[in-house]
Amino acid sequence: MPGRYSIQKISEILGAKRSIAQDVAIEHLLTDSRRISNAAKSLFFALDGKRDGHSFIPELYAAGVFNFVVKEGCQIPQELNNANFIVVKEVLPALQQLAAFHRSQFDLEVIAITGSNGKTVVKEWLYQLLSLDKNVVRSPKSYNSQTGVPLSLWQIDAQNELGIFEAGISLPGEMERLEAMIKPTIGVLTHFAAAHDEGFINRNEKLKEKLKLFKNVHLLVYNQDQAPEETARELNGLKTFTISKKSKQADLFVLEQETFIGKTQINAVFTGKKLVCSIPFTDEASVENALLCWATALALGTNPEVLGRRMETLNAVSMRLELKNGTHNCSVIDDSYNSDINSLEIALNFLERQKQHPKKTLILSDIYQSGLKSDELYKQVSALIQQKKIDRLIGVGEEISENEQAFQIQEKHFFPNTESLLKELPQLQFRDETILLKGSRSFEFERISRILSQKTHETVLEINLNALQNNLNHYKSILKPGVKLMAMVKAFSYGSGSFEIAGILQFNKVDYLAVAYVDEGVALRNAGITLPIMVLNPGFTAFAELVQHQLEPEIYSFNLLERYASFIGQKSVIPSPIHLKIDTGMHRLGFETDEAEQLCQVLKNNPQLQVKSVFSHLAASGSAKHDEFTRQQFAAFQQVCRQIETTLGYAFIKHIANTSAISRFPEMQLDMVRLGIGLYGIDTSDDQQSNLLQPVAALKTSISQLKKVKAGETIGYSRNDEMEKDGQIATVRIGYADGYLRVFGNGNGKMLINGKLAPTIGHISMDMCMLDVSEIEVEEDDEVIVFNDQLRIETLAQQAGTIPYEILTNISQRVKRVYFYE
Numbered sequence: 001m002p003g004r005y006s007i008q009k010i011s012e013i014l015g016a017k018r019s020i021a022q023d024v025a026i027e028h029l030l031t032d033s034r035r036i037s038n039a040a041k042s043l044f045f046a047l048d049g050k051r052d053g054h055s056f057i058p059e060l061y062a063a064g065v066f067n068f069v070v071k072e073g074c075q076i077p078q079e080l081n082n083a084n085f086i087v088v089k090e091v092l093p094a095l096q097q098l099a100a101f102h103r104s105q106f107d108l109e110v111i112a113i114t115g116s117n118g119k120t121v122v123k124e125w126l127y128q129l130l131s132l133d134k135n136v137v138r139s140p141k142s143y144n145s146q147t148g149v150p151l152s153l154w155q156i157d158a159q160n161e162l163g164i165f166e167a168g169i170s171l172p173g174e175m176e177r178l179e180a181m182i183k184p185t186i187g188v189l190t191h192f193a194a195a196h197d198e199g200f201i202n203r204n205e206k207l208k209e210k211l212k213l214f215k216n217v218h219l220l221v222y223n224q225d226q227a228p229e230e231t232a233r234e235l236n237g238l239k240t241f242t243i244s245k246k247s248k249q250a251d252l253f254v255l256e257q258e259t260f261i262g263k264t265q266i267n268a269v270f271t272g273k274k275l276v277c278s279i280p281f282t283d284e285a286s287v288e289n290a291l292l293c294w295a296t297a298l299a300l301g302t303n304p305e306v307l308g309r310r311m312e313t314l315n316a317v318s319m320r321l322e323l324k325n326g327t328h329n330c331s332v333i334d335d336s337y338n339s340d341i342n343s344l345e346i347a348l349n350f351l352e353r354q355k356q357h358p359k360k361t362l363i364l365s366d367i368y369q370s371g372l373k374s375d376e377l378y379k380q381v382s383a384l385i386q387q388k389k390i391d392r393l394i395g396v397g398e399e400i401s402e403n404e405q406a407f408q409i410q411e412k413h414f415f416p417n418t419e420s421l422l423k424e425l426p427q428l429q430f431r432d433e434t435i436l437l438k439g440s441r442s443f444e445f446e447r448i449s450r451i452l453s454q455k456t457h458e459t460v461l462e463i464n465l466n467a468l469q470n471n472l473n474h475y476k477s478i479l480k481p482g483v484k485l486m487a488m489v490k491a492f493s494y495g496s497g498s499f500e501i502a503g504i505l506q507f508n509k510v511d512y513l514a515v516a517y518v519d520e521g522v523a524l525r526n527a528g529i530t531l532p533i534m535v536l537n538p539g540f541t542a543f544a545e546l547v548q549h550q551l552e553p554e555i556y557s558f559n560l561l562e563r564y565a566s567f568i569g570q571k572s573v574i575p576s577p578i579h580l581k582i583d584t585g586m587h588r589l590g591f592e593t594d595e596a597e598q599l600c601q602v603l604k605n606n607p608q609l610q611v612k613s614v615f616s617h618l619a620a621s622g623s624a625k626h627d628e629f630t631r632q633q634f635a636a637f638q639q640v641c642r643q644i645e646t647t648l649g650y651a652f653i654k655h656i657a658n659t660s661a662i663s664r665f666p667e668m669q670l671d672m673v674r675l676g677i678g679l680y681g682i683d684t685s686d687d688q689q690s691n692l693l694q695p696v697a698a699l700k701t702s703i704s705q706l707k708k709v710k711a712g713e714t715i716g717y718s719r720n721d722e723m724e725k726d727g728q729i730a731t732v733r734i735g736y737a738d739g740y741l742r743v744f745g746n747g748n749g750k751m752l753i754n755g756k757l758a759p760t761i762g763h764i765s766m767d768m769c770m771l772d773v774s775e776i777e778v779e780e781d782d783e784v785i786v787f788n789d790q791l792r793i794e795t796l797a798q799q800a801g802t803i804p805y806e807i808l809t810n811i812s813q814r815v816k817r818v819y820f821y822e
């Protein structure tokens with residue numbers, strides 16, 4: 001967290017009356033009592049919400065928050081006399097004033113985005129496109145309101161070169177306040193539609209209000225076909241960068257737009273030159289948003305060619321989707337935080353990508369603030385549901401219930417509120433299906449989610465799918481054009497999941513997947529994965545399954561080659577794909593380099609086999625002291641490839657680079673790379689700590705019991721460890737059967753509780769272990785972090801004298817996996 005202000009200083013900035021008990025540095029602004037991250041360094045603003053913010057003060061104080069901004073005249077409880085209170089006329093303007101001051105301390109380019117739809121998507125995509133060149137700070141999630149914007153701006157620090165912030169309004173007068181805080185230098189106007197019209201007299205008034213955001217920008221990017229006619233008039237004097245399909249005068253003139261399966265190709269003219277870009281989306285809204293991002297990045301001077309490649313890898317953005325295992329073999333997608341027709345479409349797309357169950361159910365609440373009349377709105381919703389082939393709809397809320405007849409669907413149920421649905425839940429018999437929960441916040445669908453999700457013992461491995469995508473994109477961005485990518489998903493994707501990970505990779509268009517054994521490949525096929533899959537160790541007994549599921553074997557020996565060739569049979573009409581493994585020094589599996597001649601002969605006699613690829617594996621690509629050896633492996637490999645290619649007379653894919661080699665030896669990328677551990681956010685090279693990777697997995701457990709223990713008493717099996725002083729221990733719900741290795745016992749391992757490290761004490765048991773928490777404030781049931789992005793797997797591996805691969809793949813299957821998608 002960047003250095004911030006002392007409470008004294010903040011008080012001065014706000015020109016406030018104050019009651020300062022103790023000067024402290026403030027790092028976090030807090031507006032929601034449920035989101036405390038570092039209580040001692042947080043400043044709480046008592047805003048008016050459903051409940052008056054002031055009423056939260058006692059409980060916040062109990063949780064360790066000592067700094068408060070409060071409204072003049074409010075009652076400050078006597079017993080809180082050692083807390084700091086800054087007294088202001090109005091609390092929200094104070095928050096905004098502080099944010100504006102903070103913003104004014106930095107001289108950076110700031111893009112502000114407004115419009116009716118697509119603000120968050122455009123913000124996230126701009127971030128994806130621009131953050132490889134610049135240090136970018138952006139609004140978290142959809143923080144675009146009168147309180148969201150200040151919290152976003154508070155994140156700016158000295159390293160940032162570019163800020164990207166969204167601004168949303170629902171009432172006249174609000175935009176001026178946002179403008180004064182954000183002080184944007186560049187504006188982006190997204191799709192302008194009827195949403196949130198309620199607070200305004202008419203569209204024109206609302207447009208005028210929105211454009212106030214741009215009154216001081218030096219450049220405004222917008223789609224002139226899409227913007228209402230009034231826009232141009234309102235913008236007098238502003239420098240603009242326009243997009244149009246109709247007007248040749250536009251800065252980005254779109255000539256043609258062609259849809260293919262899963263992607264859209266756009267041809268356009270920019271500064272007199274033709275440009276082509278292809279995006280991995282086909283829906284109209286995504287194309288429109290992508291055009292805006294393309295134009296903005298071009299306007300900022302991004303190299304068109306580099307930009308074109310980045311456009312191809314744009315990720316789907318959604319607010320917060322969580323995929324969990326449900327009871328009765330269901331999967332539950334939890335999106336209970338917002339509901340509008342766009343985010344519904346995003347969630348339905350995500351649902352569509354889940355192939356594990358054929359049956360799909362949507363639980364949907366009333367949709368607020370659509371700006372549409374309710375019959376029109378639900379007609380649109382109904383069309384969307386039909387298009388996405390939902391089998392069952394459960395509508396919750398008065399309005400959706402009134403529109404029951406709009407839905408042409410086999411099975412539908414309606415409930416006036418969440419309570420009544422909860423009562424009937426058992427009768428609805430959820431089984432073997434994927435359930436999407438989509439509701440406005442006030443419907444509290446998380447109550448439904450809790451019941452539908454599987455309860456296990458409380459140790460979970462959280463998988464951050466955004467981090468996975470981020471890592472994938474990082475590696476994609478360092479690949480030379482045209483180089484294919486094979487993602488290694490062996491051993492349950494290094495312990496992180498199976499079809500869940502493969503599904504995301506398929507959606508993100510990797511070229512190949514690789515698994516270790518045939519049954520892993522079969523499981524992926526059964527879950528609807530259609531990408532080509534290579535099997536590293538096909539064995540001799542599962543050829544039929546292999547072929548039946550269109551899996552492609554690695555062939556590493558003459559024995560395997562001959563047996564597989566005879567299984568396929570010379571009469572086979574279509575040649576079967578195989579992958580040849582060459583041993584260039586690893587000495588594990590593979591043909592020797594001097595066996596190439598003989599290998600080619602066998603292949604020539606067996607035209608029923610087609611060599612799809614030839615590859616080898618590097619033994620020490622991450623380690624600088626073996627670089628010479630790595631280069632020898634590479635040279636030997638290329639030599640063999642040339643020989644095979646000449647003799648066989650056709651081309652095949654050549655690949656040798658694993659994660660470390662991708663970044664350390666760009667010249668070894670050849671036709672394809674095999675990305676493994678890096679995908680999961682770990683860089684194992686000894687000299688190349690890439691900080692662009694994000695750890696994908698976090699292992700969390702909790703405290704079952706706390707015990708006071710006296711000095712000299714022993715802890716756990718074999719009485720191996722004892723308390724040095726009187727203190728306290730916590731028994732936590734994880735043991736070696738979960739994959740927490742026994743070597744972590746007796747103080748070798750540490751876990752994070754409430755931000756502090758607690759060492760293990762005594763041996764690790766099968767299902768539990770003990771931590772010394774004498775120095776930490778804890779309560780039973782507190783969350784305990786075994787590893788995450790702060791306590792890294794790399795550190796654990798070091799403590800255990802092993803490598804991150806082993807820590808990850810050891811986490812047992814009984815540990816529930818929870819997938820996040822934000």
Ligand SMILES: *Cc1c(COP(=O)(O)O)cnc(C)c1O
Binds near residue numbers: 658659675677
């Ligand atoms: C596991 C594996 C990889 C991936 O290695 P990382 O170091 O995890 O990138 C690549 N190739 C083969 C043959 C493998 O078995």
